[in-house]
Amino acid sequence: MNIGRVLASGFGALVVTETAAAVVVVVRLGWTWQQALDAFVVTNSAMALTFGICGAILAWHRPRNPIGWLFLADGLGHATTALCAPLDGPLIATIASYAWPWSIGLFLPLSLVLFPDGRLPSRRWRAVAIAIVVTAPLFVIELGADPEGPGYLKLPGYAELGPLWIVSELRTLAALLAGVVALAVRYRRGEDSVLWLLLAASVAAAFVVPWSFVAGTPVFVLLSIPLIPVAVTIAIVRHQLLDIRLVVSRVLAWVLLSAVVLVVYGLLVAVLDRFVSAQLGRSVVATVVVALLVAPVLPRLQRLVDRALYGDRGDPARVVSKVGEHLAGEGLAGVVEAVRVALRVPYVALTAGQELAGNGTRPDNVEVVPLEYDGVTVGELHVGVRTGESTLGAADRNVLRLVAAPLAVAVHATLLSTQLQASRERLVTAREEERRRLRRDLHDGLGPTLTGVALSADAATNLLATDPDRTRTLITGVSADVRTAIADVRRLVEDLRPPALDELGLLGALRQRAEHLVRTPLQLRLDVPDEVPRLSAAVEVAAYRIATEALTNVVRHSRASSVILRLSCAEALEVEVTDDGPPNGPWHPGVGMQAMRERAAELGGGVEAGPTERGGRVWARLPVVEVP
The missing domain is CATH 1.20.5 (Single alpha-helices involved in coiled-coils or other helix-helix interfaces)
Known part of the structure; x- marks a missing residue:
């Protein structure tokens, strides 16, 4: 066991021990639950355990990540306060007053800024981190040096420094806000793990903010803060535990809807209180009216939240339109970026034997969508699965099916363009x-x-x-x-250009060349028409070279006893050379075979060559280009 894990275990055990001791002291003193809650023993114990245990887990698994150690320090501060709160004595009271503010003023905001990898979002954030560390003592002094509290280290003239304490409160709020901004920056970069923390922070803020600004808010709302270390631990250690996007989508929709309900309800109650008599049951009327108004709001809110988390997957036509725009303007590189942004996925790439374009960071879980053109698969669309999801959703697949058609056309065109360029390069x-x-x-x-x-x-x-x-x-x-x-x-x-083509024509030149190449005991049979149309020079030369090369290969390699040269000309000029040589395995194309294929391809034709059940066969098809 290395020193990092030993320290993590030791500090974690210390936090648990202090918290357990606080519980024992409270029980021995005979405090009720409400007394422990009002003295912040319950809330500090809960925060101590969650921050301490989660910090120990993080430091154990990620010893080089400072977030685990910050959480351990946070847990120690809360545990010390929880233990000291029920005890008497000025020294103990001083320790309790000065222990927990470090957790809120320094450790928690710094953890948010460094989340999730322990590094700042960029170098420009270095000044923010330094400011959080340097100004943290101001918040600690504000809460610990109040003369109205027991203990030592009190600040004379504390009341006259009211503006300074307002600055301290604003500083702490700014530090926490900086952490939220850092999370937003990371989310825009595609780091989905921050959604765990955003979810926990949203729930905690919904409870804690009223406690900070509204008098009379119950203390137990602070029990929502432990959600933050739990979320951070899951995000760093097990960020793919579940589809966090779906959870965040539903929670945000309900949070927004609840806010709308509260606002509308408050306005209606105020209006009804102004104009409607109490005998008409204004509260009941307000509730009914709010329910009627809010019923159609939830689906709209859900669509807005889903669009923020899942992009435009609920609007396939919009995605296809974006793909078309990028195809016209930026090519395949712009298309894959548009698809990735539109669906909020971490990675999208187009491949056709090799990667044509890619965007984002490839995750471990990638789904492949085949791209078919005219019944033939011309490429593949690789889509990275979102963090926390095991597979793409049905809505994602519907969008990708629609996008696959134009992408297949684009990939086919790209391949044709590449082949054309390669052909031109070979010609040159x-x-x-x-x-x-x-x-x-x-x-x-x-x-x-x-x-x-x-x-x-x-x-x-x-x-x-x-x-x-x-x-x-x-x-x-x-x-x-x-x-x-x-x-x-x-x-x-x-x-x-073979002179025989000009002197004897294509048929005569083939006969002459065949007679020169083929000798007994190899028997040659020509199966050619009496005449062929007047062809272009390029077609004549290609047919002549392909036929003579095929006959040469038969003589050199086939060990055949007979060979047949066929030539026909209808919609296209077809040249076929077959022999009865014994099969000797698949053919390995050499320079001659490659030359035949290139000659045919230059004219828009093709060549097939290989062994058959009866022997070898070379077949070429060349477009007919007649000349007057």
């Missing part, structure tokens, strides 16, 4: 590679050959009169070099 790369190859062939092959021809011709001219035999030898070499250059030029031209 292929073009530049082809240019580099041509430059290399011209520079390294044809260039030196022609340079040698020129030099040999010059040498032959110079030796023509003096050395005829040498001249004859040089001219013979020039002739050979010229034939080599011609062969290089033909090869380059064939790489650009």
Whole structure:
């Protein structure tokens, strides 16, 4: 056990011991419940136990989080006051007077500012935290130095310092308000755990505020304060215990409704007291009128509160409208942010094999909504489940179903755009590679050959009169070099566009190339029409290259005894090469296969290739682009 847990256990035990001792003293003195309540023994004991035990739990589980230690100090202050209250003696009274104010003036507001991780919301809050610590003694002196109370350390001229004590009260109120503002800041950042504390603070404030400002309010309303440490402990240690949003939604709705009821009831009673006789039962009339007025108010209040906590999930059309606006203006990044904000969820992301856009912090619990376009799943919408919930609600799912349709279209368009861009990049790369190859062939092959021809011709001219035999030898070499250059030029031209296509047409070029590639014992059968329409140059070259590449693969790899080349042209030009080779497992596409697919894709067509039950098969479909 580390030192932090030892100290947490020790301080927690001390708080419990002091509280138990206070109970024993009260019982031994024979105090009644009302006497203990009026002397604040009951309320201080309750606050001591809750702050002390919750502080010990927090310090045990999160020893580096100062909130646990602040709660322990808070619990010690209340426990000491509860123990000293029923005892006599000026020293004990002094301790009781000066012990508990630190809890309210320093430990509690500082805990709210540091909630939930023990760090300030930002660096700008450092001045606020320092001000809370530095000014805390003023509140302690205000409550402990009053000469009307028993004990020592009383301040002479206390009554003349009334304005200073007003400042002290305002300071404490400001410190607590700073804690509430810090909670609001964290909630706007998406930290749902603060809802536990907001719920407890709302209930406590509803009871404690009247006690602070309305004379005669019973003391037991202070028993609502222990809700705060309990809420803080749950929020830090077990923040996913239940759907806190739903709880807060219902509580706030009823709190607001109760406030409306009180206001309306007070106004009606005042009016009826002014204009209606007591014999008519004005209180009964007021109650009936208030009930009639309030009945339709609760649903409206509930919708307002739900919208603050759950966003626009109750208005799916509004969410879809926001999605459309962001699609038009900000793209997918704006869309996922709009969906996250509209539903008040911690995380939303769009994926299609990889993340296209995301917003928020991904929680452990994420639900996936498939995005379908034309019956095909094109992507997924990942939605983080709110803190405290195990799954998304039915209202959330209804909204996501409506949003999924436009998102699927957007993802499909994005994928098409990405594919188009990739295709363009491949085209540019292929073009530049082809240019580099041509430059290399011209520079390294044809260039030196022609340079040698020129030099040999010059040498032959110079030796023509003096050395005829040498001249004859040089001219013979020039002739050979010229034939080599011609062969290089033909090869380059064939790489650009096979001359056979211009000389023999597509069908004749395929026959010629097939005969050159295929030798016995491999038998070749051509299944082609007598003629095909006049096609564009790009389609002819693509069909020729795909067919010859497929035949080359059959010759090299298939171990087949026969191969069939089929060609048909109706709505599209179809090229098919099949063989009867033995199956040898799935095909692993290489450079040639990739080239076939890219050639077809460039023209808006496609290629299918792979083994079948009867052998191998390559099938290509190319759009027909006829030329006059």
